[in-house]
Amino acid sequence: MLRDETTNSATDRSLQAFDALFERYQCEQIETAILQNADPFLETAGEDLRRRMFTTVGGAGEELCLRPDFTIPVCLHHLQSRTDLPRRYGYLGPVFRQREEGLHEFLQAGVEHLGRTETPYLADADLMAIAVDAALMPDAQAVLTLKLGDPSLFHQLLVSLEVPTGLRNRLIRAFGRGLDETSLKKILSPIEAEDMPLPAELRKLLHDPEALEQAVADMMLAQGLSLHAGRNAHDITERYLEIYGPQDIGLTETDKARLMKILVDYLRLNGPALEMPARLTDFERRHDITFGANLEQFADRLSEFSAKADTSIPTDFTFASDFARPLDYYTGFVFELFVNGASRPVAAGGRYDRLMEILGSEDPVPAVGFSLWLDRMPNWGAKNG
Amino acid sequence: MADLTLAIPSKGRLKEQSEAVLKNAGFSITALGTSRSYFGRLDGFSDGRSADISFLSAGEIARETMRGAIHLGVTGEDLVRETLRNVDDKIALLKPLGFGHADVVVAVPESWIDVNTMEDLDDVAAGYRRNYGRRLRVATKYWMLTQSYFASHGLGVYRIVESLGATEGAPAAGTADIVVDITSTGSTLVANHLKILADGVVLKSQANLIGSRTVAWTSAGLELATDIVQRIGGDPKVLASAVTL
Known part of the structure; x- marks a missing residue:
């Protein structure tokens, strides 16, 4: 385990506790470099992350950064090691983030579980149980709050409601950023005619998609744009017709009203997690929709977790229907753990099945993980300032 | 002093x-x-x-x-x-x-007839990796302004390509897809077949x-x-x- 200056400032007790935790759950402890290539972080999390990273430039002009989190370095480490799967990695060390106030450097520990292909809910439940166990290490009597979300239920709801693809993608992205009634209304409001500028010579081609596509391709060539290097005439035309085209977004006003009503109702589904399978089933019946296999998985994950965590299951274990993460590589359930009513979570995690492929894996690799902030753990936190 | x-x-x-x-x-x-x-x-x-x-x-x-x-x-x-x-x-x-007087604006190729607002851009940026194997590239010398303006529209998945001159030529040169650039009359953008998004004015300077x-x-x-x-x-x-x- 890495023991540099920051790590040394953590108490020996916390280091030993994590050593023991990783051993108990058969996690392979790994070290990753503090100075990382910035590219994988920016490619996956986007430019928005740059504002929170410390970046510098290497001698060959490559952009480097101080490790802003562990998930991506752990995944890259695995890809480079070419070892077999499944595999569970454990880590502990400093990460660096630009913050308005407070320290820029703080300790994180966590577990990333890669490549467990059978029944994903088993890996999900295992991981949540490890996180609960870890959060209770400094003080077994601490009061834990566990908040659970599952964006895959929302996605399935949209599929079941037969929402057209373009609108569906908009709703899913808005959901990741935090969807509420106001933003929902804005997305579902009709596009005004004056918001649809189109060069006059193309206007007459609106009802002939092929001719429109050809005209767009001609335009691109005339403007010196490559027809292949990025967006092509087909994609542009298709999206134009989908978003701005004469058929609007393929929904009547009645359809939209129903969609609005059901989604608002869904966003109000909050409460004790263990009651949720029944409430979601009731929701299906009331609105004549189906969450399909995603609801079964949700219920299985809960009962598996209850069985594993029988003694340590937090009394305040809630589900929030609007809980999601804005990163597009998160694909399934997400959770956050709070200790003694704190406002910021001590740990957060979820399923990110899409990340390994983005980072260069040839095959999809199912993955779940969580990170834990040591400075937010009561009894331990104060000592690593 | x-x-x-x-x-x-x-x-x-x-x-x-x-x-x-x-x-x-x-x-x-x-x-x-x-x-x-x-x-x-x-x-x-x-x-x-x-x-x-x-x-x-x-x-x-x-x-x-x-x-x-x-x-x-x-x-x-x-x-x-x-x-x-x-x-x-x-x-x-x-x-x-x-x-x-000069405006810092978000401009996209005129041929992107389906992109007229920041919301459209967000939509397109989100599909870039899946469709073209990379993130949307934005040429600009205004890193800070671009980051905060895009973030205020919930747009995070893109890459900035630093451009210290002739930014408006980046899409045609193939080094970027869109630009965030300064314009006083808009004529340079028009000459380079770029259009300003309806809500694409980052700053009226x-x-x-x-x-x-x-x-x-x-x-x-x-x-x-x-x-x-x-x-x-x-x-x-x-x-x-x-x-x-």
């Missing part, structure tokens, strides 16, 4: 217009040493004193004012906002001067008299600065609230 150092652009239209504003307000500028000197003197204050003048590039003026090396400066708001996030903690905009919140102010310096602000039609209260003696 002099009681008051005022920095004005060292060349071009911005220099001429800055000097004109001061002359119209009854001040006179004397370059010290040769005509290409970087230092000068500002005379014509009500009490007969004078202030130091520094001739710097517009970008340096923003940085030096932020650093607290000069008291007042004349430079574009775009450069001020690009220098530092939360720049309002370090610099006060004292008076827009009515010249050097013009030259401003700016004041440093980080420099050491003396009461004598504040008196001189107040004289300048008042005589060019600014509000001395804005200056007073920005300055700690």
Whole structure:
């Protein structure tokens, strides 16, 4: 385990506790470099992350950064090691983030579980149980709050409601950023005619998609744009017709009203997690929709977790229907753990099945993980300032 | 350090217009040493004193004012906002001067007929990796402005390609997909077949008299600065609230 200056400032007790935790759950402890290539972080999390990273430039002009989190370095480490799967990695060390106030450097520990292909809910439940166990290490009597979300239920709801693809993608992205009634209304409001500028010579081609596509391709060539290097005439035309085209977004006003009503109702589904399978089933019946296999998985994950965590299951274990993460590589359930009513979570995690492929894996690799902030753990936190 | 150092652009239209504003307000500028000197003197204050003048590039003026090396400066708001996030903690905009107008805008190829708003751009950016194997690339020299404007529209998945000249040519050159660039009339964008998004104006910029919140102010310096602000039609209260003696 890495023991540099920051790590040394953590108490020996916390280091030993994590050593023991990783051993108990058969996690392979790994070290990753503090100075990382910035590219994988920016490619996956986007430019928005740059504002929170410390970046510098290497001698060959490559952009480097101080490790802003562990998930991506752990995944890259695995890809480079070419070892077999499944595999569970454990880590502990400093990460660096630009913050308005407070320290820029703080300790994180966590577990990333890669490549467990059978029944994903088993890996999900295992991981949540490890996180609960870890959060209770400094003080077994601490009061834990566990908040659970599952964006895959929302996605399935949209599929079941037969929402057209373009609108569906908009709703899913808005959901990741935090969807509420106001933003929902804005997305579902009709596009005004004056918001649809189109060069006059193309206007007459609106009802002939092929001719429109050809005209767009001609335009691109005339403007010196490559027809292949990025967006092509087909994609542009298709999206134009989908978003701005004469058929609007393929929904009547009645359809939209129903969609609005059901989604608002869904966003109000909050409460004790263990009651949720029944409430979601009731929701299906009331609105004549189906969450399909995603609801079964949700219920299985809960009962598996209850069985594993029988003694340590937090009394305040809630589900929030609007809980999601804005990163597009998160694909399934997400959770956050709070200790003694704190406002910021001590740990957060979820399923990110899409990340390994983005980072260069040839095959999809199912993955779940969580990170834990040591400075937010009561009894331990104060000592690593 | 002099009681008051005022920095004005060292060349071009911005220099001429800055000097004109001061002359119209009854001040006179004397370059010290040769005509290409970087230092000068500002005379014509009500009490007969004078202030130091520094001739710097517009970008340096923003940085030096932020650093607290000069008291007042004349430079574009775009450069001020690009220098530092939360720049309002370090610099006060004292008076827009009515010249050097330029907008920082988000512009996409005209052939992207389906992209007319930031919302459209967000939509397209989200599908980039899946469809084309990479993130949407944005050519700009305005990193800071781009990041905060895009973030305010919930747009995070894109890559900035730094461009220090001829940004508007980046899409045709194949180095970027769209641009965030400065434009005063829009004609350069049109010539490069780029269109500004309906809600794509990041900043409507013009030259401003700016004041440093980080420099050491003396009461004598504040008196001189107040004289300048008042005589060019600014509000001395804005200056007073920005300055700690």
